[in-house]
Amino acid sequence: MKKHFILLIIFGCLSVITTSCDDDDDDVTINPEAGTLDGGPFNFVVDGNPDMVSGITLSGDMRGSNSSFVITDDAGNILGLPPTMSDLEGVNFDDAGPGVCLIWYIRYEDGLAGLAPGENASDLTGNYDLSNSITVNRDGLNGGMITGGPFTFIVDGEMDMVSGISLDDSEVNGPNTTWVITDDQNNILGIPPTLADVEGVNFDGAGGGVCLIWHMTFGLT
Structure with missing residues (x-):
């Protein structure tokens, strides 16, 4: 009887130890870490030609069950959520028009709220970490400013x-x-290509009327 009593105590202790370990695992909290983004800044001209980023790298001790890149405007409004680096490098920033974009990387746990286009990154709620941002400048076309004239000619040959x-x-x-x-x-x-070509145009040959001279920039050819 004594031997049976001792074995019962041992098995009981093992059961207590096993249960205690399982309870500790359930209480573990993961603190996401997004690391550091390197690359850019990028400067593009909105001209109809595709503009993609490249050469961006991620470094650091990254942790978190879920991840994504986040593209926002300069006010933090979410424009896109490319899930991978490859998807990020496939984004055509020319389509966004003139302005400024910021690229971020996020690591987060389930239950994060607010991570969607149209939301603002500052309103995210949940367990997450955002990296630093990389700037993408998108400048519009600008033809400059010309001065001179007006010119008045007589059509006389x-x-x-x-x-x-x-x-x-x-x-x-x-x-x-x-x-x-x-x-x-x-x-x-x-369409004279240079100012020298403009100054070589004989406006008398156009006959009576009004002409306008412009300087323009353009993208797609």
Whole structure:
């Protein structure tokens, strides 16, 4: 009888120990860590040509059951949630139009609320961690500012050329540029590629009427 009593006590202790370990595992809390994003900043021209980011890297001790990249505007409004680096590098930022985007990385546990396009990243609630952000600048096309004229000519068979036109190109933005001559209804009459070509145009040959001179930048060709 004594031997049976001792074995019963031993088995009882093992049961208590096993139950205690299981309870401790249920209480473990994971603190997400998103790490560090490196890359950029990126500067794109919104011109109809695709603009993708590349060369972004993630580093650090990353933890969390779920993950995603997060794209917001500069006010934190969520624009997109590419799940992987490959998906992020496939985003065409030209489609977003002029403005500023921020790229983040997030690690989080189940139950996170507010992680959806149209929501604001500052309103997320749950167990999560956001990395630092990388900036994507999206600048619109800008043809600059031209000065000169107005010019008044008499259509008399004599050559009439403009001169003294200047272009302030301090804010010109775009991969391609040209000059454009239109009538007063914006119908295109000529496309001289350079200012020298503009000054070589004989406006007497256009006959009576009004012409307008423009400088433009453009993307797709």
